[in-house]
Amino acid sequence: MRNLDTMIDEALDAEERELLRSIGEEPGFFSQAFGLFGGKLGWVNVLMMIVQAAIFVAGVYAAWQFFEAGDPVTQLRWGLPAAVLLIVSLMIKLALWPEIHANRVIRELKRLELQIARSAR
DSSP states (O other): OHHHHHHHHHHSOHHHHHHHHHHOSOOOHHHHHHGGGSSTTHHHHHHHHHHHHHHHHHHHHHHHHHHHOOSHHHHHHHHHHHHHHHHHHHHHHHTTHHHHHHHHHHHHHHHHHHHHHHHHO
8 A cells, every 4th residue: 555655646746746745644543533524414413422321321220230239130230231232332332433543445436536636637
């Protein structure tokens, strides 16, 4: 991949290289993660994170009650919901990963569009 980047960089003229540098490098993890909360569907991701946080807190509370319980029946009554709530919380959070990757692909496609538009002139 590095060789391909080097070959592309050598094929570009100085003006195009400067334009691509002005766009900048790929953003870091935290800027990509917080970027999920913007745009047309940002409200959906905010809602998912609020629900995920509530489910996580409920799972932690159930786990706390599980460890405080003395008899096995009470442990089962708190342990199973704790496990299910924590797993559901994790699944909701993992549902956002494909959107991060889709945003990365879209960003690269826009870079390619820019390069094609610049070369067509």
